[in-house]
Amino acid sequence: MFNNLLLLALLSTASAEDFTVLSEDQPAPFEGVLLSVPAAAEVLAQHEEVELKCELELEFQLDRAGTQCNLDKKLLEARIVTLDQQYTEVITQKDLVIDKQQAIIKKQAPHRKWLWFAGGIVLGGATYYGIQQVDK
Amino acid sequence: MRNIIKAHEIAEQSLKDQISTLQSLHTEELRLRDQALEEYRIEIEELEFEYEARQAEIKDLTSVEKEVIIKEFKQDKALIIQRFEETYGLRYVQ
Numbered sequence: 044m045f046n047n048l049l050l051l052a053l054l055s056t057a058s059a060e061d062f063t064v065l066s067e068d069q070p071a072p073f074e075g076v077l078l079s080v081p082a083a084a085e086v087l088a089q090h091e092e093v094e095l096k097c098e099l100e101l102e103f104q105l106d107r108a109g110t111q112c113n114l115d116k117k118l119l120e121a122r123i124v125t126l127d128q129q130y131t132e133v134i135t136q137k138d139l140v141i142d143k144q145q146a147i148i149k150k151q152a153p154h155r156k157w158l159w160f161a162g163g164i165v166l167g168g169a170t171y172y173g174i175q176q177v178d179k
Numbered sequence: 180m181r182n183i184i185k186a187h188e189i190a191e192q193s194l195k196d197q198i199s200t201l202q203s204l205h206t207e208e209l210r211l212r213d214q215a216l217e218e219y220r221i222e223i224e225e226l227e228f229e230y231e232a233r234q235a236e237i238k239d240l241t242s243v244e245k246e247v248i249i250k251e252f253k254q255d256k257a258l259i260i261q262r263f264e265e266t267y268g269l270r271y272v273q
Contacts, residue, residue: 084248117215125208
């Protein structure tokens with residue numbers, strides 16, 4: 044055993060937060076819990092270990108959350124790019140279809156216009172001729 | 180009639196082109212997704228590796244710390260008193 048002993052105070056003669064350090068065979072000033080030096084070292088070192096582990100855990104969880112966030116961001120970015128390109132593609136194709144179908148309509152339209160024009164002249168001429176005949 | 184068929188053919192071709200483009204876009208998105216997942220896996224693996232290494236380091240530090248405290252006690256009792264006061268806020272009584 045060690046020559047030096049540590050006493051943690053607990054009872055009436057000392058306040059709840061008192062402690063003392065004793066040598067071997069030295070009488071204790073109050074009733075309490077006596078720790079060997081290795082046990083006292085363990086108590087002190089454990090406190091520091093818990094603090095360090097807590098800091099490490101916090102850092103680890105933050106890093107992990109950051110990595111997860113980064114992944115989510117990348118996935119969303121990929122989705123956005125795809126949706127953006129999909130939108131552009133659909134609009135381009137729609138425009139293309141509209142242009143081509145308009146071209147078909149335009150191709151068809153002059154022929155009809157010409158028919159309407161010719162029909163108008165014929166109808167106008169016939170009306171004029173009819174009026175003249177009635178007038179005579 | 181011929182024009183209606185032509186218009187239909189144009190629409191059909193357009194839809195085929197759209198499907199083809201959407202497929203290639205989907206493939207590209209999957210590639211980006213897999214790449215992101217792989218990067219995530221590697222990063223997490225590195226983090227866990229580092230976490231475990233630092234845990235072991237803390238354990239080693241604790242062992243060293245215990246030895247230091249024992250040594251300190253033998254050399255100067257005031258140091259262990261100071262440690263108890265600072266760590267737990269206890270009051271030293273002689």
